[in-house]
Amino acid sequence: PDFVPLTRGLAVPQGISKASFLSAVHHLKALLGTENVELNDTEIKNGWYMEHPNTHDMMPLLHTEEFLASAVVYPGSVQDVQLTVKWANKHLIPLHPISIGRNLGYGGAAPRVRGSVTLDLGRRMNKILDINAEDYTCLVEPGVTFYALYEELQRRGLGDKMWIDTPDLGGGSVIGNTLDRGVGYTPYGDHWAMHSGLEVVLPGPEANLVRTGMGGLDGGNTWQVFPYGFGPSSDGIFSQSNFGIVTKMGMALMPNPGGYESFMYTFPRESDLAPLIDIIRPLRISNILENVAQLRHGLQTLSVKGHPRTKFYKGSGPVPENVWRKELQDTATGECAWVYYGMSYGPAHIRKYKLDVIHSEFLRIPGAKKIDPSTLPADEYFWSRDRIASGTPDFEELLWVNWMPNGAHIAFSPVSPIRGPDATKLYELAKKRHDEAGIDLMPAFCVGLREMHLIVEIVFDSEDEGMRARAEKCLRDMIDDAAALGYGEYRTHLALMDQVAGTYNWNDGALMKMNNTLKDALDPNGILAPGRCGIWPARYRNRGWEL
Amino acid sequence: PDFVPLTRGLAVPQGISKASFLSAVHHLKALLGTENVELNDTEIKNGWYMEHPNTHDMMPLLHTEEFLASAVVYPGSVQDVQLTVKWANKHLIPLHPISIGRNLGYGGAAPRVRGSVTLDLGRRMNKILDINAEDYTCLVEPGVTFYALYEELQRRGLGDKMWIDTPDLGGGSVIGNTLDRGVGYTPYGDHWAMHSGLEVVLPGPEANLVRTGMGGLDGGNTWQVFPYGFGPSSDGIFSQSNFGIVTKMGMALMPNPGGYESFMYTFPRESDLAPLIDIIRPLRISNILENVAQLRHGLQTLSVKGHPRTKFYKGSGPVPENVWRKELQDTATGECAWVYYGMSYGPAHIRKYKLDVIHSEFLRIPGAKKIDPSTLPADEYFWSRDRIASGTPDFEELLWVNWMPNGAHIAFSPVSPIRGPDATKLYELAKKRHDEAGIDLMPAFCVGLREMHLIVEIVFDSEDEGMRARAEKCLRDMIDDAAALGYGEYRTHLALMDQVAGTYNWNDGALMKMNNTLKDALDPNGILAPGRCGIWPARYRNRGWEL
Ligand SMILES: Cc1cc2nc3c(=O)[nH]c(=O)nc-3n(C[C@H](O)[C@H](O)[C@H](O)COP(=O)(O)OP(=O)(O)OC[C@H]3O[C@@H](n4cnc5c(N)ncnc54)[C@H](O)[C@@H]3O)c2cc1C
Ligand SMILES: Cc1cc2nc3c(=O)[nH]c(=O)nc-3n(C[C@H](O)[C@H](O)[C@H](O)COP(=O)(O)OP(=O)(O)OC[C@H]3O[C@@H](n4cnc5c(N)ncnc54)[C@H](O)[C@@H]3O)c2cc1C
Known part of the structure; x- marks a missing residue:
């Protein structure tokens, strides 16, 4: 309704x-x-x-x-x-x-x-304040979405010269996504690392206005080109926090790399995960694999087609393996357990060098297959990943939300080394908890540079109270299981923030004690986003607000 | 004595x-x-x-x-x-x-x-706690120098697999240099961006011990691979500050790029600076120029040979142009105003692609010359830059300190966009102030990614009180002149910290007010490094300590 x-x-x-x-x-x-x-x-x-x-x-x-x-x-x-x-x-x-x-x-x-x-903030403060075509930077207000920035570049005829980096969905804001340390899929995918300079309203009673980095200079011209400034570099404390309200942010734009080419490989067995991850690691660290690619489970490749799960399976509990395997047979990827979506950048001969290395490495997995893009119809999901990895916002990714009626989703996003045994451990704990909860497991490994985020999106029926409860239990169990093995989340849902923050408890919660000290100093009345990322102002602390 | x-x-x-x-x-x-x-x-x-x-x-x-x-x-x-x-x-x-x-x-x-x-800290806390040859990371204590880290990699037989990044001199520590946001000359030259995770003793009376990033997890294994963790990312406030004492730091190591090749170009006229900088900018941003290269003035190329200035010129005041030009004639670079030292990385055919682009672009400057490295003797300074840009610590750079008896030096290090007119303005203001002070100007432009640091090292006789005073005046004048044009320093000498911090005074010094708030919260008794980077604890503030 x-x-x-x-x-x-x-x-x-x-x-x-x-x-x-x-x-x-x-x-x-x-x-x-x-x-x-x-x-x-x-x-x-x-x-x-x-x-x-x-x-x-x-x-x-x-x-x-x-x-x-x-x-x-x-x-x-x-x-x-x-x-x-x-x-x-x-x-x-x-x-x-x-x-x-x-x-x-x-x-x-x-x-x-x-x-x-x-x-x-975004409704009225939504201007692109600057695009600098020499420095490849921009300065934006909170309401500027990835779509808006992309379109403005096209409007100015700069689209061929420079790219933006977009997350899977382009409707979010550059500032909101970056402050939550979101991730995109070009070589500029680490948004936080790509920003330069913030303007922040501090939450204290004076509502002081601060500019970080080179923004501290009157009449300076380096705010968007040099992120650090002089003295303490304070930007980080305004990400995933409740220490300030960001009203402007500088961001790097990526020069057109002079060519690009998406590629897709499939791997037949779930057990191919570990050896594949070990193959990926050195290629990623040495930048042969150049972007935050996604290694997705076959079931997610099925769900992103946008059909309700009932089209494939009418039973309760997770869709059985034989069912999704059979359904995949007639799709572009064919039957498989994992799909790797990546992109190579640069002129053709440079790409060829990298793609050849990738090919021979990936084919070390028996049964690995490269899917020829020229065989794929224009509406195949591959092309959505192709757009995203080349900086064109998209929203096809929303389609997997149709998996359930009243489709909603919530993420479990632990960070791990790029190592086979870690991938296996995380996959198995997620599998166990999903099976217990009777929920379909659709994991994607997003490989950063030296680490990977596992993103498990639980799709649930938001009108089904029982399923919501099962989803919550599944998430909380996974968070605890992961923490026991030494994995922590990179980001989380509001409802899970206290629990996740609680797993970062080394040395008797020393980090949270420091966060609390900073919170009380910057926000003495505790008015800004109490509880965000598990940080409670003095006025709320230890009074039963934690979930 | x-x-x-x-x-x-x-x-x-x-x-x-x-x-x-x-x-x-x-x-x-x-x-x-x-x-x-x-x-x-x-x-x-x-x-x-x-x-x-x-x-x-x-x-x-x-x-x-x-x-x-x-x-x-x-x-x-x-x-x-x-x-x-x-x-x-x-x-x-x-x-x-x-x-x-x-x-x-x-x-x-x-x-x-x-x-x-x-x-x-370094004398006794000097262990390399970990080198991870799979993740290409290390974890070090304060006393680990660039030399020590380099040697340990060789000792373990990993030298061919992974590189360190070193500043011009290898005798400093990885932690001290990185906390001061120092810079090196491989593609991993932005040390701060390459670190991952800190362990910090906070300066309050409890001396709390905090680990940032993924270090907040008990038994975690991602501290050195993922820099951000969950919640506010607080590492930045411990760089260029007096908010904590760092006892451990994680750092990325660079995979051997599979080949490398130094190159050197000379440019005849001082006025070539502006057009050259404009040529460099797009090449650097698009990573055709891959490292923080140095564009050095001819006089510095002369001084780095290690002879006292009196060998070339016995008069007072700056060495006249005709003198240094004549002296350069018989050296490897020949007569020139600027020398560009760079390096290209990767297999030969990949390097060739980039080097060809660079060559045709650089030769747009009339009179530009590429110096063939095979013509250079083994003791030519070029090979010191070659070692540094390929991650081998060196200390030949110290030689220019011999320029003056009792040679000492101090840096003026403003940040600017990579743009010709900015380079010219900075060069001219430095020239004017050096001429007034009767001091030789030896500028080097270190081109970051979207900005450049101009590094002007004033070499002075530390026993000559008059010269020290002239050097100080020259520096203070340059800092003020630069600030009036919108340029600020990225780092500075103890004696100049208050002045430099004072130039970051946007919105009535809002940034320093925030720094003071953080300082008082973390160090209520004001015991840690009072005055560092211009930040004074409450106990000292506004009591005449500023210089
Ligand atoms: C199908 C699907 C796929 C997705 N894929 C991705 C993906 O690939 N990568 C990714 O990163 N995310 C992904 N997301 C999550 C989300 O869509 C994006 O992160 C999105 O960009 C959030 O942006 P926003 O501007 O709406 O955030 P907001 O909701 O505006 O901001 C997020 C949070 O940041 C804080 N905040 C925002 N603005 C400010 C400010 N100005 N000052 C202080 N604090 C502020 C607030 O706490 C806020 O709750 C996906 C979501 C869906 C549904
Ligand atoms: C000829 C010459 C060339 C140079 N070239 C370069 C160059 O290319 N790039 C460059 O970056 N520098 C350069 N330098 C400057 C300097 O040599 C280096 O930056 C050096 O690495 C400093 O390291 P350090 O370990 O001795 O620093 P330290 O003196 O130990 O540390 C520097 C400062 O950081 C703080 N600090 C240090 N350790 C801690 C800690 N554990 N906790 C809290 N605070 C701490 C302190 O305030 C300290 O004063 C050069 C110097 C010379 C003489």
């Missing part, structure tokens, strides 16, 4: 009466304009990817009203953001900043603390 | 009586062992690069006793460091951590605050 009435009514923030809250909101309207502050007191509007809600998670793991905004604010300028921060400090109201709020799989637009006021 | 008696006696730290200080030192000896705590109360021992002093700057810009340690401590373990931090908190004694203390040009081993107790 598109509109659902609120069952619990207005989510008044903790520690303030409804009347005081309403009067504070009234006050904020006077400061920012009535049309820029919306109370969320009647219903939940669901929408879909292109028209996603900004008050909650459209793919809820818990009850939708658990992580719900009380109001949404649309600042039109840095000054508006500062006014809102001062206001929040005065009334002790939690603020939740989003750039776009399409952080699907990790909480979407939802705040961690019920009743937070969402600061929807 | 090797030994100079102290004229001002023991440098007792501010705010504590001599008797209390001596008793505190006595106490520290009891904690760490008498042999691991040395009072510095009688004389200054000078030494040279290989046996450098750890109590002061062996290349002093101001009077040697200005930046002087009162004592030196040699911790043997993390626990020793923690004991020392607790001790310093108890007695309010400033601590100055060094890894090796060979930070020449930026202050050497000297503390910013006279009377600090130097924590010489």
